[in-house]
Amino acid sequence: MVKTIIGALAAGALVTSAQAANELKIGFLSTLSGPGGGIGIEVRDGFNLAMKLAGGKLGGLPTEVVFADDQLNPEVGKQLAERLLKRDRVNLMTGVIFSNVMLAVWPAIEQSKIFYVAPNSTPTRISGEGCSPYFFSASWPNEGHHEAAGHFATSKGYKNAYLIAPNYPAGKDALTGFKRGYKGKIVNEVYTKVNQLDYSAELAQIRAAKPDTLYAFLPGGMGINFLKQFGASGLSKEIQLVVPGFVSDQDIIPAVGEPMLGLFDTSHWAYDLDNDANRRFVAEFEKEYKRLPSLFAEQGYTTALIIDAAVKGAKGKVEDEKAFRTALMRAPTQVKTPRGDWKAAPNGTPIQDYYVRQIVKDDKGRIVNKRVGTVLNGHVDFWAKDCKMK
């Protein structure tokens, strides 16, 4: 009993005096199994690669990563987050893929005053009015890619667009983002069932509507179903397909292949971006995993680089909230990441460029996602304006 009290006092003293931690314990809560598991594994592999290249130490501290699989279930996510925070007593969190899980686990993380670095989902609810000093995104604001796609469609002179997304909050956000960037006419906006298998009814309507462009946000398996069926329908000859990078990157190309040729997508990163950090990332990733990385892998990799730089910047004092927050906000400018230069907006989301890529065959006959231009320079999250940081 006495021992416990002394222990507790000692622990309290440690926190208040904010001494440098002598090790870093990161809770990595992600979707690692089931149909959504592919994305989580991409992010994890990217993260692990950066860890390995850093010799297993982030910010110079011996680093332990505790992995947990939310199975794309917000309830499971909540329980695991509690476990990581209370039982494993992690001093940093990351890893969440899907926005519904993110919104479910976020209150527990914020209340524990543990910093969270987003390798993927960055919901507008956490980047806008509900912004928090404990939240930092190393990926993109949720609407970024979609807004970029809207700008791209405008710049291409597509006069009318047909939009399709799953009938859930992220689907609506996606099309809202697209419409913010797009100046042409919206012919129709269709919301389909989550996990829909057959899109023949929608494709028939799209053919009848004859739009210049079709913007489709259908992530994961839905996107594969749609891309295959869009290819089989022969519509690609009549209508230019535009998608956000999540739908068509290197994790999807090996599964769909030829039917994707010619489509445009928007992304904050491309495998052929011309900078040293990216060349190293792509080469090391291919060497380690025998496949090309996707944008998700880049996000995991960059998340680890950001944590590394932030912990270094705070001289290991992860518990010193002010110092760590400052270091985190400065981290993007302290390290070279594969996507090139970026910095943090006051709400903790990246101010970064968005590129447009096209699926083409390279000179070796491989199907790749080739960068063809830049759509937005230094784009700031639309919702940053609503963030009044406490």
Place this chain on the structure above:
Amino acid sequence: MTVTLFLEQTLNGIQFGLMLFLLAAGLTLVFGIMDMINLAHGSLYMIGAYLMASIAQATGSFWAALPLALLATALVGAALEIAVLRRLYERDHMTQVLATFSIILIANEVVRMIWGSQPIMLNGPAGLAGPVELPGGIQYASYRLVIIVIGAAVALMLYLLVTKTRIGMLVRAGASNREMAVAMGVDIRRLFTIVFAMGAALCGLAGAMLGPILAVQVGMGENILILAFVVIVIGGIGSIRGAFIGALLVGLVDTMGRALLPIVFYGLFPPMVASNLAPAVSSIMIYVLMAGVLFFRPQGLFPARG
């Protein structure tokens, strides 16, 4: 909506129905005849698609790979029946659900270990990659026409098999009264293994044929399995004819719901309301259909058991 578009959507509905039939046929055989709730049916579908993808890759020919994939999936099914499921026939449905659910989880992880977590490629034959023009100027994906033909052919073959052959007679006997069939000297053990392997082969066919237009990935079976269950509940458990009619009904109602409901709702309500209502209502149409059928005919449309 023009007449051509309406016809095209009807064709789409039939096509989607036949897609579901490929899976539902095996499920209804196993469920109806063996009185066994097999949630792992979707896993066999997944295994079928993965085997097809690998064999097609190795042989370089879609059509050469198809029979091999069918055979391989049937063998996996037979092995599963002999090793595990055989022990479950005497147990109650809850135990069967638990056990076959665990098979789903195991199958997903085994597939992940062998083929990796990322979805894999399975494309149709190159000659069927694009659309063809049908009478009336409809541009229709040629591969989908092949699915229609194969779906209809499977329906016909199963019908002949079940009604005109000796094994079909045993199957029907097993479905309508198992005790009596045993009493008459039918070797139920062997019959069940054969039926289960047949069901697995149908799964393999479904996986192989649907792979080119659907994602081949871990967990692909769970999604479509729910629809297959809806189909056989509507059609009447154990009945091939029921599965056929049920599948067409589900395919048509689902497709026509997605095609027509938005038009109706935009006519009736302001755009804001309609845009929220149309996707919500069209996604529950088939469940409304199922509830309706169950209300008036609790045994389904064509119950196998008298």
